[in-house]
Amino acid sequence: MSSNTIKIRAKLSDDVTTVKALITHPMETGARKDKDGQVIPAHFIQEVTCESGGKTLLTAYWSGGVSKNPYLSFKFAGGNKGDSLKLSWKDNKGESASEEATID
Amino acid sequence: METDVKRRILLKGSMAAGALGVAVAAGLLTPTRVIAAWPDKAFAAKAMPDMLLELMGGENPEESADIKIKAPDIAENGAVVPVTISTTIAGAQSIAVIAMNNPAPLVASYDLGEGVEGFVSTRIKMGKSGDVVAVVKADGKLYSAKKGVKVTIGGCGG
Incomplete structure (x- = not known):
């Protein structure tokens, strides 16, 4: 998968960096059926990690209960303008993607 | 001779596992960091105590007014x-988001790294009306809060 599945923004304000990310993903639970009554196979992101400067800031474990095209936001202290951040995801089919952003 | 070699390998393996176990017991490494895998049992659990035991190593969170849930x-x-x-x-080390009336109640779990604030925002699916429960693990103890959300159109159907 190409990395354009992720949009990430990190903004520093009052010594706290707020990270906001949007990921394009179907997030299928595996419990839904299509028009013909066929089960739509589960396809969802299981793990999202965000790291900066070799440190893991956040690890998220998700089920198919997270909405389609997931949104994620979190905050951390100690970031500096220009620092780079990397967000990666892995899904239950073994697909993955990552994207980098700099704090502004 | 051959069995001897195998035995030695086996012994080495179990010793390594033993050392890891000691590190876990000593609190040097949290199980989630050692295994670093998607917690399938917690996601499959229907009952809160089972889920929390798998996920956070505790069953009974204490209700806390210091957790705020913002949801419609x-x-x-x-x-x-x-x-x-x-x-x-x-x-706060980790935050779990649970939709009590969903077929799979555990929706998301977040491990917070150093310097990360006790704050996460996500969009979730809710099959029907019910409580959204947040469980926070801090210093080895569990705390929780809940908020009722009335769902007009369920999010798990076709």
């Missing part, structure tokens, strides 16, 4: 319910 009172579309959890509990 009425969600018109259960497929997209914005939920923001924030907590002022010092040393």
Whole structure:
């Protein structure tokens, strides 16, 4: 998968960096059926990690209960303008993607 | 001779596992960091105590006013319910988001690294009306809060 599945923004304000990310993903639970009554196979992101400067800031474990095209936001202290951040995801089919952003 | 070699390998393996176990017991490494895998049993659990035991190593969270859940009172579309959890509990290590009436109640679990604030925001699916529960693990103890969300159109159907 190409990395354009992720949009990430990190903004520093009052010594706290707020990270906001949007990921394009179907997030299928595996419990839904299509028009013909066929089960739509589960396809969802299981793990999202965000790291900066070799440190893991956040690890998220998700089920198919997270909405389609997931949104994620979190905050951390100690970031500096220009620092780079990397967000990666892995899904239950073994697909993955990552994207980098700099704090502004 | 050959069995001897195998035995030695086996012994080495079990010793390494033993050392790891000691590190876990000593609290040097949390199980989630050692295994670093998707907690399938917690996601499959229907009952809160089972889920929390798998996920956070405790069963009975203490209700806390220091956890805030921001979610709509009425969600018109259960497929997209914005939920923001924030907590002022010092040393928050992880935050779990649970939709009590979903077929798979555990929706998301977040491990917070050093310097990360007790704050996460996500959009979740809710099959029907019910409580959204947030569980925060801090300093080895569990705390929780809940908020009722009325769902007009369920988010798990076709």
